[in-house]
Amino acid sequence: MFKFKNVTKIYPDSSANSNDIVALGNVSFEIKEGEFVSIVGRSGAGKTTLLKLILVEEKPTKGRVFFEGEELSKLKPEKLPQLRRKIGAVFQDYKLLASKTTYENVAYVLQVIGASDLEIARDVPKVLEIVGLQDRTNNFPAELSAGERQRVSIARALIHRPKVILADEPTGNLDPYNTLDIIKLLLKIHEMGTTLILATHNKEIVNQLGKRVITLEKGRIIRDEEKGRFIL
């Protein structure tokens, strides 16, 4: 499904007498459809950059990234929305639309893909029930707790049944109880057949999952194991 081929991403450092920052250095790996892959590493190891390359928020300095056989850096700007509609994304800072309610945030994705009003009215309450937010439909993000916001973010990521969900530190701002809830939710989504890519530095979660683990250090893959563990 995803293929990284000798991918390097370098950010220029604007401060004087400093070298450029190598976020990813010559990274190559593949992710198959239906996999649950954890990308682990310390802060600054290149986890977020890797996910940004998948979402085409960034382009590689060298190398190529493929999604379903298509090279992402060659994608025309007008094709970007179509690509992103195939991917659901969960962010550490939630990235919810502040001016929209819980219901509207989730419904927005369905509106974007052109779903009918009937489909929206049918699916949004169901998904909000799955994430346990059926009583918070009319609240704005500012009126929700951190855990609730992250659940809205997950509901938004899965509402249109994307082929893949990217989760960038989804538990980074949450307490242990909410962390467990979120991970359970992600596992449930994966069991429904969705490919899941989880970027995290939460050792406990990764070790409990018992799924494939790609370990990054200073922008390089130092380990890629099926049923791996968080070892740094």
Next chain:
Amino acid sequence: MGTTLKRIIISGWQNFSRDGGIAVATIFILVMVIFLASTIFLSKDISQFLITSLQEKADISVYFKEFVLEDDILKIKEKLSQVPEVKNVEYVSKKEAIKRLVEKHPQLKESVQETEGMLNLASLNVNVFEANQYQPVVNFLENSNFKDQIDGVDYYKRKPVIEKIFSLTSLFNKTGIFLSIILIITAILVTFNTIRLAILNSIEEIKIQRLVGASNWFIRGPFLVQGVISGFIAVLISALIFSLICWFLSPKIEFFFAGLNLFNLFIKNLWILLLIQFATGILLAVISSTIAIRKYLKV
């Protein structure tokens, strides 16, 4: 297509109604700009009126000898009208001249009535386009074949006043242009501030919308709708304030400048003013949203 349009309009309305302070600030700025645009438009007419009325006051009178018949004066009027420098020629009969004199100086009524037979006041009042065009007209009169019928031309007596009036109107014209430029620059600066506000307010929302796969139009549309709503409300507010100001100031201005009715001028130009106001309001909205989105669509 219809569903998407409906969603864009609803989303634009929601953004507008939930924006609170930002919506009020945007409308306030738009009202100011629309107001400036309307003022520039109306001031053009007002200054033209003032300049024309001032220039009309700068004229020369050609007086005729007592034996000259009205028909002859009218023939001379025809000839004078054909001189290229001449803007307007008005015939003032003896009767009319006495009437005007009495109106202007009522205390002289009796004296005028007593000496009416001795007065020779039939004249032609001549206006030209530029102050320096009076001399050629006077030359024309002095060298014409009807020069013997002319009793006198008051040009030399009025020359300093005429030149003063023309230099004043020229200054007035230049000041008008200068003020219009200042107002236009102000309007542009205010517009850019509106754009900056729109950008600052929407960076994060636009990025998020892009990341969840919204198309350019699905993002741009609600901003446009929001801008059009703000523009529409701003037009209504400015039209209301503008008409109230015109209505209130009209009698006061007319007191100083007879014939200049600001409210009538406003009503006469109402449609074109509304068009300018709508164009300004909606254009600003379109420019703001287009620049904001262009800048942040790169995500």
